[in-house]
Amino acid sequence: EVQLVESGGGSVQAGGSxxxxxxxxxxxxxxxxxxxxxxxxxxxxxxxxxxxSDGSTSYADSVKGxxxxxxxxxxxxxxxxxxxLKSEDTGMYYCAAFRHVWCGGPxxxxxxxxxxxxxxxxxxx
Numbered sequence: 665e666v667q668l669v670e671s672g673g674g675s676v677q678a679g680g681s682x683x684x685x686x687x688x689x690x691x692x693x694x695x696x697x698x699x700x701x702x703x704x705x706x707x708x709x710x711x712x713x714x715x716x717s718d719g720s721t722s723y724a725d726s727v728k729g730x731x732x733x734x735x736x737x738x739x740x741x742x743x744x745x746x747x748x749l750k751s752e753d754t755g756m757y758y759c760a761a762f763r764h765v766w767c768g769g770p771x772x773x774x775x776x777x778x779x780x781x782x783x784x785x786x787x788x789x
Contacts, residue, residue: 666690666779668759673784680749680788686742686759686781696778697767698735700744702786704755711771712757713744722768726752749788756783 672684684700699714713733715721721733732745742759759781766772 666761668761668779668781670757670759670781670784673757673786675787675789676749678750678788681745681747682749682786683746684744684757684759684784684786686744688740688742688759688761691761694737696761697764698742699760699762699767699771700733700742701758701760701771701774701777702753702755703758703783704752707755709758709774714767714771715742716764716767720768724771746786749786751788754786754788757786758783 667689669687670684672682674682676682694717697714697716700712701709702712703709711724712727713723713731715733715735730748734743760777761779762772762777
């Protein structure tokens with residue numbers, strides 16, 4: 665059974681940093697494109713960053729230059745380093761696995777994501 669477990673969320677002041685982690689089990693990162701989504705209260709879930717099996721990355725315009733996605737393939741851990749956080753970055757952050765065809769281009773709609781983590785809350789004040 666595929667499982668994604670996020671950790672690392674919390675509360676931080678604007679301008680601060682957080683690093684999220686996502687531990688995967690049941691499959692390897694080469695099988696899927698991996699990414700991070702977030703959902704603010706009253707808003708739709710949106711893609712934030714993605715990384716393909718070859719290490720290529722893509723980002724939402726709102727986080728470019730501030731967030732960095734990376735992975736440790738040997739340990740099956742996905743990371744999201746978030747710097748220069750803003751209040752609008754507040755939300756529930758989800759680790760996601762989806763088909764490679766969605767890597768490098770627009771993020772897939774939530775309904776087409778194959779696997780989700782349970783989410784970790786990020787609050788920026």
